[in-house]
Amino acid sequence: MRWSKAHxxxxxxxxxxxxxxxxxxxxxxxxxxxLASGIYSYLPxxxxxxxxxxxxxxxxxxxxxxxxxxxxMVQPKELWEESGRWKIYGKxxxxxKDRHENEFCLQPTSEEVVTDLLKRDLKSYRQLPLNLFQIxxxxxxEIRPRFGVMRCREFIMKDAYSFDRTSDEAKEAYQRMRQAYxxxxxxxxxxxxxxEADTGSIGGRDSEEFVVxxxxxxxxxxxxxDCDYAANQEKAVAKTKHxxxxxxxxxxxxxxxxxxxxxxxxxxxxxxxxxxxxKTMILVDSEQRVLVLLLRGDHELNLVKAQAVxxxxxxxxxxxxxxxxxxxxxxxxxxxxxxxxxxxxxxxxVDEALDVKASYICGANRDGFHTRNIQLNRxxxxxxxxxxxxxxxxxxxxxxxxxxxxxxxxEVGHVFYLGKKYSEAMGLCFTDESGxxxxxxxxxxxxxxxxxxxxxIEQNHDEWGIVWPLGLTPYQVGIAHLGxxxxxxxxxxxxxxxxxxxxxxxxxxxxxxxxxxxxxxDLIGIPFQLIYGDKAYQKSQCELxxxxxxxxxxxxxxxxxxxxxxxxxxxxxxxxxxxxxxGGSR
Ligand code: ATP
Ligand code: MG
Numbered sequence: 001m002r003w004s005k006a007h008x009x010x011x012x013x014x015x016x017x018x019x020x021x022x023x024x025x026x027x028x029x030x031x032x033x034x035l036a037s038g039i040y041s042y043l044p045x046x047x048x049x050x051x052x053x054x055x056x057x058x059x060x061x062x063x064x065x066x067x068x069x070x071x072x073m074v075q076p077k078e079l080w081e082e083s084g085r086w087k088i089y090g091k092x093x094x095x096x097k098d099r100h101e102n103e104f105c106l107q108p109t110s111e112e113v114v115t116d117l118l119k120r121d122l123k124s125y126r127q128l129p130l131n132l133f134q135i136x137x138x139x140x141x142e143i144r145p146r147f148g149v150m151r152c153r154e155f156i157m158k159d160a161y162s163f164d165r166t167s168d169e170a171k172e173a174y175q176r177m178r179q180a181y182x183x184x185x186x187x188x189x190x191x192x193x194x195x196e197a198d199t200g201s202i203g204g205r206d207s208e209e210f211v212v213x214x215x216x217x218x219x220x221x222x223x224x225x226d227c228d229y230a231a232n233q234e235k236a237v238a239k240t241k242h243x244x245x246x247x248x249x250x251x252x253x254x255x256x257x258x259x260x261x262x263x264x265x266x267x268x269x270x271x272x273x274x275x276x277x278x279k280t281m282i283l284v285d286s287e288q289r290v291l292v293l294l295l296r297g298d299h300e301l302n303l304v305k306a307q308a309v310x311x312x313x314x315x316x317x318x319x320x321x322x323x324x325x326x327x328x329x330x331x332x333x334x335x336x337x338x339x340x341x342x343x344x345x346x347x348x349x350v351d352e353a354l355d356v357k358a359s360y361i362c363g364a365n366r367d368g369f370h371t372r373n374i375q376l377n378r379x380x381x382x383x384x385x386x387x388x389x390x391x392x393x394x395x396x397x398x399x400x401x402x403x404x405x406x407x408x409x410x411e412v413g414h415v416f417y418l419g420k421k422y423s424e425a426m427g428l429c430f431t432d433e434s435g436x437x438x439x440x441x442x443x444x445x446x447x448x449x450x451x452x453x454x455x456x457i458e459q460n461h462d463e464w465g466i467v468w469p470l471g472l473t474p475y476q477v478g479i480a481h482l483g484x485x486x487x488x489x490x491x492x493x494x495x496x497x498x499x500x501x502x503x504x505x506x507x508x509x510x511x512x513x514x515x516x517x518x519x520x521x522d523l524i525g526i527p528f529q530l531i532y533g534d535k536a537y538q539k540s541q542c543e544l545x546x547x548x549x550x551x552x553x554x555x556x557x558x559x560x561x562x563x564x565x566x567x568x569x570x571x572x573x574x575x576x577x578x579x580x581x582x583g584g585s586r
Contacts, residue, residue: 001475002495003508008045010520020216022457023148025466029524038145038153045524046453048474050156053449054135056187056472057158063584064180066131066160071113073137077103079112082426092140106139111444114161115422122440125165125432129173133160135449149450150410151218156449163440165432167419170441174206174417177445179584181210181413184447186578188456189469192412195221196231198304199416206417210447211409212455221409222391226402234304237387238395238404242355249359249375252340257370261335263297266370270361274298278354278362278374280337282327282346285310286318290346294339294362294376296353299389306349309386314347336370338363340379350376351388410455413447466525467548470571475506477564478526482514483534490542490557491532497561503568522547528567530560 009030017034018024026032031046042050058068077095080086086093086105094106107113114132122128138157145152162173178194185192190212197209209232211221222236223229231237260266267274277297283306284290291310295301303319310316327334330344339348339362350356356377364371376383395404422428423440432438453472460467470476477498481491488509495507506526508517514533521529531543531552542560545552546567555563 001506003506004510006044006506008520008524009043010523018148020147020150020458021461022150022216022454025457025461025523026148026454029466032149034148038142038151040149040152040154040450045474049453049472050449052472052474053188053453054156054158057135057184057447057449060180060184060187060584061131061133061158061160064131064176065129066133066162066180068134069114069117069132070134070136071107071110071117073107073139074104075107075110075113077105079116079426080105083112083115083422084425085112092142094139094141107136108138108140109157109444109446110134110136110159111161111418111422111442112426115426115428115442118163118440119426119428122163122428122430125430125438128163128165128430128440129169130163131160131173131177132163133158133445147216147218148454150454152450155451158447158449160445162443162445163428164443165430165438165441167441170417170419170443174415174443177415177443178208179582181415181445181447182582183579183584185210185212185412185452186582187575188452188472189460190412190452190456191459193221193223193228193230193409195223195409196235197414198232198234198308208415209411210413210415212412212452212459213407213409214455214458215408216458217408217410219409219411220390221407222395222404223407224397224400224402225405227397227400229397229399233390233406234302235308236391236404237398238352238391239398239401240352241396242357246357247359249378250373252371252373252379254364254366254369254371256368257336258368260368260370266361267297272361276361278339278360278376280339280363282322282332282337283310283319284322284326285316289314289316290322290344291316291319292339292342292346292348293351293388294348294354295351295389299351299353301388302390305386306388309349309388310347313349313384316347332365333363333367336363336365336367338365338371338374339376340371340374341365348380348382348384349388350383350385352385353389354385356383356385410451410458411448412452412455413445415445416443418442418444460525462550464519464550465523468525468527470527470568471575473504473527474524475504475526476528476568477503477505478508478521478529479505479532480508480514480517480521480529481532482517483532483537487532487534487537490537491530494530494532494561498564501561501565503565528564530564 011028014024015027032040135158164170192212195209195211197207199207220233274297279295281293307319361372420439428440429437479491481487498505527547529545540557541554543552544555
């Protein structure tokens with residue numbers, strides 16, 4: 001590509017609207033432009049990168065046996081009612097009516113449509129296994145779109161769906177997709193971790209997120225420093241060590257705490273640590289059933305974890321905090337809630353960090369009073385313990401006993417083992433080997449294409465701009481001439497030769513100052529660059545620059561193309577070795 005024929009509108013200044021580096025750089029490099037909140041156009045450079053990333057994804061999906069389809073963006077309400085998601089999806093699902101008053105939504109993901117699609121044609125076990133994928137626009141009316149294409153409303157997602165006869169075969173399909181994901185993100189030069197995740201509104205059982213570690217990431221990942229355990233904060237567990245011996249704890253005793261309404265105030269009044277106190281929280285489920293949660297005073301509740309345990313143990317869904325007026329109606333004092341003598345019917349969950357044999361201080365359920373010497377296993381009945389809190393740095397890994405650390409990350413992909421959730425709700429069956437009807441086992445697998453591109457920039461940039469890895473770069477080679485006619489001729493020769501050898505080359509043939517051309521090439525991040533200047537030309541030389549290391553070598557004219565090809569081939573060789581280590585079906 002000759003730059004003079006391209007439309008790469010680069011910007012010198014950082015646009016105000018950009019909050020994170022990848023967003024700034026995508027705007028400055030002329031890759032994207034905002035149309036409305038969370039809605040972006042891709043300009044030629046950005047779209048070229050999206051296409052490249054899509055192709056990597058496509059190649060790996062096909063190599064893993066998946067078949068590409070295209071499903072409609074606009075989907076009828078009826079299908080979403082069959083799965084039950086029309087009601088529970090909430091405001092993120094963009095809904096509208098057509099001229100005949102029929103209701104539709106814009107696909108945020110496509111489990112319903114793909115299940116329905118297969119239902120029409122699936123008959124025999126012989127047609128399984130099957131994996132269908134698409135790379136398509138999705139729409140989610142995100143409450144706070146931000147960070148450019150990282151969290152937007154309209155975005156490109158690769159979504160794949162596997163269909164199997166048995167749960168064992170479905171788990172194999174899940175593993176194959178997991179491996180394809182490792183290959184995809186390795187090829188795009190991303191440092192990532194596979195992280196255990198909560199299954200959220202898509203539902204189902206096992207689920208892992210592929211997370212790119214970056215300080216600007218919105219997700220909190222709890223990762224072991226010593227083994228490969230990593231989980232989303234919403235799912236992470238830790239080993240808690242409590243002493244084996246029960247201490248002898250005196251009888252419970254109420255004491256006055258006038259005016260005290262918070263853990264901090266109580267700790268201050270008693271000159272003790274918040275970890276000696278028990279925090280009591282009252283939640284209500286969608287059927288108005290009450291759940292009491294106990295946490296150590298210095299710990300923070302993770303509602304997603306509590307919701308998952310409450311659903312598993314008691315079938316409680318849609319948990320929310322009890323309102324002030326509800327507490328008043330139950331005659332419960334918000335500032336001194338406690339588990340003991342709790343006046344209304346409820347279920348109880350206790351966070352694992354609380355030592356049930358130790359002595360704590362908690363609220364007395366009487367305004368202005370607390371209770372000391374509560375020993376949970378002595379003073380409460382039916383204690384169920386689980387991890388309900390946000391884990392902190394330095395906690396103990398439940399797998400290997402190593403140290404857990406909290407890291408920030410960007411979720412770029414997600415793999416789910418769904419089981420029969422959708423096939424059961426929507427009646428997706430097949431006739432098995434013995435002639436009996438059976439429900440299909442499913443999995444679903446997403447990758448945010450635009451978000452992965454942004455994540456790649458978050459990990460690969462410096463003060464000059466983007467530094468594309470060779471696996472995901474708009475052009476492998478950039479050429480710029482900075483001097484007179486001779487330098488232009490040499491640049492053109494190299495351009496023609498490299499292009500004819502099949503390399504992707506961007507030649508900055510614009511009549512602009514050397515400074516602007518060099519800055520632009522570095523900003524858009526071309527990994528290998530040939531620079532032809534007047535002085536070097538006099539010495540029959542040009543510069544070979546490696547963007548990542550910022551190193552420049554003087555190379556004799558005539559040798560630059562072969563030197564460059566060697567560099568590219570050697571990097572490709574290293575990638576090949578990494579992919580061979582991962583393995584896979586290619
Ligand atoms: P998040 O927790 O970040 O909202 P999600 O769990 O809702 O994401 P999935 O339903 O698993 O996302 O979607 C699959 C992939 O689509 C995600 O891994 C992510 O890469 C991408 N994605 C999801 N929401 C957005 C968005 N608003 N903007 C850009 N990409 C997105
Ligand atoms: Mg997710």
